[in-house]
């Protein structure tokens with residue numbers, strides 16, 4: 001079983017507007033709301049692939065109730081740890097004129113020390129094949145390192161100070177995008193920057209390069225996997241789909257080139273899905289054979 005952990009869960013609200021203009025009123029053409037946060041998106045993707053997955057997330061207040069109801073409707077098995085604060089919302093604005101995707105991520109509610117302990121205990125009750133810990137931390141949370149279980153392969157997908165602190169948990173994989181990698185290392189070259197994170201405690205660093213695919217820097221060498229073509233769509237959750245592919249590769253003990261191939265194919269399928277966590281499965285199957293993987 002793959003366990004996905006979302007400390008700062010969210011109700012993802014997606015607005016579709018015509019043009020997005022500052023200093024103006026926007027008429028929203030379509031509103032969609034559903035359970036989100038990066039780990040929840042990873043769980044959705046794995047579930048769509050028919051994999052055995054379980055989610056752990058926080059939930060509080062009326063937004064937490066909506067989050068809980070939607071997750072149950074989606075059929076994702078989950079342990080939701082109650083918190084006193086209100087689960088946050090994230091807002092994604094899709095503009096059909098500029099074809100842009102704009103995100104507003106709230107910080108999330110303050111969690112108490114007791115709530116965080118209960119969250120960590122809930123995660124530790126599981127013995128997964130792979131543990132995926134994704135997204136930001138809510139204010140007051142002690143850090144990801146305490147969630148990364150010894151003896152279980154782990155993926156940490158977060159950014160900034162939380163990523164640096166999480167290295168203390170010696171994750172099997174971290175997956176920053178290029179901007180996040182540069183931000184935490186101050187280095188422009190992705191291989192040098194990834195090597196620095198490996199020295200800091202990550203076994204493997206997988207960098208998401210947007211339309212250029214994924215770059216993995218591992219103890220056995222480096223590989224880059226590129227999609228067969230550039231896609232347009234909703235890129236929110238594309239990184240989470242890539243993480244789902246990495247988790248699957250780790251669970252199956254596949255070699256890195258295979259794992260990267262799947263992760264890139266899933267990431268493209270997510271860009272074509274309407275909302276974060278959705279997949280175009282036909283694209284995924286086609287793209288699996290078309291992704292180009294080369295030693296870097």
Ligand SMILES: O=P(O)(O)OC[C@@]1(O)O[C@H](CO)[C@@H](O)[C@@H]1O
Pocket residue numbers: 008010012036037038041090103105134135136137236237238239240276
């Ligand atoms: O604020 P975080 O935890 O970094 O990111 C949260 C988030 O923007 O990431 C997902 C897309 O990856 C969205 O579904 C989600 O709400």
